[in-house]
Amino acid sequence: MMSNVHLSKSKYCKCVQCKKILWLEKYKPEFAVKTAKDSVLENGTKVGKIAKGLFGNYQNIEFNENLNIMIEKTQELLRNKPNIITEASFNYKNNFCSVDILKNDVDVIEIYEVKSSTEIHDIYLDDASYQYYVLSKLGLNVKKVSIVYINNQYVRGEELEIGKLFNIEDITDIAKSKQEEIKNNIDMINMYMTEHSENNEPITDIGLKCSDPYECEFWEYCTRDLPKPNVFDIAGGMRKTQKFEKYYQGKISFEDLQHDQDLNSKYLEQIDFELNNLKPKIDIEAIRNIMDLLKYPLYFIDYETYQVAIPEIKGTRPYQQLPFQYSLHIIKEKGASIEHREFLAEVDDKNFIRHFAESMIKDIPNNGSIIIYNKAFEPARNREIAEMYPDLKDEMYRLNNNMVDFLEPFKQRKYYTKEMHGSASIKAVLPALYPNDPELDYHNLPVVHNGGEASEAFLSLKGKSKEEQEKIRHGLLVYCELDTYAMVKIWMKFKEIIGGRVL
Ligand code: SF4
Incomplete structure (x- = not known):
């Protein structure tokens, strides 16, 4: 029987990028190589904290390892409408989510997903739409879904004005249009994890998804059998799309690529120098x-x-x-x-x-x-x-x-x-x-x-x-x-x- 995988919004988004990430995180976490810088994570945390005050007073659900405590506390606060709850937490059939900012009005609910980025990436739409899915399935009347993100045109004065620091974009229509896709994705993730036990590693090829939208922490693991050096070691600005084009053509090692006339002379030069151990080139x-x-x-x-x-x-x-x-x-x-x-x-x-x-x-x-x-x-x-x-x-x-x-x-x-x-x-x-x-x-x-x-x-x-x-x-x-x-x-x-x- 298919059991439901415990998903959170971040896990769901990782699966949108590549399902194998979930499998590797579960069975081979020791191969993850951290890709996000501490400062990026810290920025995210700070932005999250400041944004909580965006609509005035709020009540926060403290994090608890026991998610049920967060969910129960949320239910209590939801009864005190109208109010604003941050980190309001929900679970629908093992699909968990905490909403960054939830406006809890008398009849309707609004979801605000906060991002520390200065633009809206597609994955944010998946993230917010997943929250809409969980809350709607629980029978809540969600009227509006928005992304809150950083306004890079804002210039700070004496005081920080948080109303100006953030942009807010209403993405309700997109969230609604993605509901079927989310249901299908969740079913697919569950099937994938049921079919692939610990001893049955899924075979997944690398691709542009490995760095889009995020640098995958398992890149080293998934490319461990490639010859060294390879097409991904070409420096000097070669586009990822071209690297993968060569990779899919089977032109992976420098030997494979050395006579490829599609390649810019700069890239061929790197290959030539390294393969043939050439002497330095100096234009006096x-x-x-x-x-x-x-x-x-x-x-x-x-x-x-x-x-x-x-x-x-x-x-x-x-x-x-x-x-x-x-x-x-x-x-x-x-x-x-x-x-x-x-x-x-x-x-x-x-x-x-x-x-x-x-x-x-x-x-x-x-x-x-x-x-x-x-x-x-x-x-x-x-x-x-x-x-x-x-x-x-x-x-x-x-x-x-x-x-x-x-x-x-x-x-x-x-x-x-x-x-x-x-x-x-x-x-x-x-x-x-x-x-x-x-x-x-x-x-x-x-x-x-x-x-x-x-x-x-x-x-x-x-x-x-x-x-x-x-x-x-x-x-x-x-x-x-x-x-x-x-x-x-x-x-x-x-x-x-x-x-x-x-x-
Ligand atoms: S490196 Fe690429 S293929 Fe491997 S798990 Fe990450 S995204 Fe998937």
Whole structure:
């Protein structure tokens, strides 16, 4: 006999993505590799908490491992209409759900599903429609279903205005139109899990669904038998759709792909370099051109930023990149020794962006060349600062006008080695240029090893003991310092390539 699987809204949504996720979570959870960052999860939790107050006073159903307690408490509160209940919990034939915000009017109910995203993804419609299904099946009169999500145009003033922070979209018609589909999906999930016991693993091929809408935690597991390297290791912007097209054609290993004329020359080059162990390719003229752009003093700079859904600083928008740290290496003139400056915001400084900018302006007083790695990033932050603080505008644009991007020669493959594995990221370039140099190895850093970890580390400072804070701050400083030292080392390598003839 078919038994009903315990579903929740998140489990249901995972099954919409791929039913095998449910099977793997049940029988092989040890193979899951976490894909969501802590900061993303934390943003979600914070948004959920703030949104609860969207319609004024509310009564919350506390989480309980025993879901029946939540369900019973919900039934009690439902009787006190009209009211607003958050996390109101229901169960219909093992299909459980908690509604983020439930408006319980005299005759009708409204469902509000809260998301920390700035747009509505299809999976949110499945999520909210599943809730409509559960509540309607229980006989509740649901009049309206809405998605509450972040308004990325909102600019925070002195106070946070939650009415402006969120957009609300009525999706009732979509939810109604999906009811048959939901019933069929639930039946299918139940059948699937009944047919596939622990010893009868379902065979499911990988596909675009593995990263849409979410990066699946079982990707490593499901691709464990693919040859290495394979089509999914091609870097440099090859689209997922094209990768899967090749995969389905059976062109999976680099050997399979090496003569595929459908592939862009950049991807074929990566394959060729790795398969045939080719020597580095260096366009000396291009390196000379970029070196010719440089004027002393040389300022090698890199920013670290973080993003939060709920803006805490006046003048910022949801998910704006907030610069909290920079490292700066300076070579004032030809033959001068390398100096280092840095800035790392204090954790309780509400004005840290301004302090960041002021410190940087002070550290870069002259119009030399400011060397960055990715012109899409630092200049954009400077423009945002200029918008927030008009009195700093001229200085921020002065800095932008002096920027030279060291990413370019690598992105354009003017300098390429097989060790870069198709990537122009500084984390791929530096070890390729200086192999086996422990001083330049990001793996040897103590706390922070990449930009994502840097923002997580900075956000984790609040509430930590002084000693812990110091350890993390030290980790941040040495990490960011290596990023700009890496650029100095790239400059040195360029100098070597053009025969020391610089400036
Ligand atoms: S990696 Fe892909 S195929 Fe494997 S469980 Fe996840 S979504 Fe399904």
